[in-house]
Amino acid sequence: MEFECHGTAKEIYEKLKNGFEKYRSQGKLSQIQKIQFQDDVCLVCAEGTGFKSKIQCLENKIFINFDLNFLLKPMRSQIEESVRKFLNKVFTN
Numbered sequence: 001m002e003f004e005c006h007g008t009a010k011e012i013y014e015k016l017k018n019g020f021e022k023y024r025s026q027g028k029l030s031q032i033q034k035i036q037f038q039d040d041v042c043l044v045c046a047e048g049t050g051f052k053s054k055i056q057c058l059e060n061k062i063f064i065n066f067d068l069n070f071l072l073k074p075m076r077s078q079i080e081e082s083v084r085k086f087l088n089k090v091f092t093n
């Protein structure tokens with residue numbers, strides 16, 4: 001999945017990282033059980049029950065790779081839509 005936004009890879013990464021931290025502090029994103037920020041390469045790795053994802057920030061875009069288990073694969077489009085909504089909120093505020 002690809003998401004377009006404006007800025008350098010580092011700017012986008014910092015905004016995304018702050019968004020994750022803000023939402024988690026509010027008790028949202030509870031489905032994410034483990035999250036790892038790799039500042040040096042602008043990469044976020046997230047895991048939860050039945051999924052793993054890697055979120056790579058590049059100049060003017062974000063690439064998201066999902067690894068879904070067989071139970072979540074039929075819900076891929078719904079998951080992608082939820083991720084897009086989250087990213088829209090993070091990058092429009």
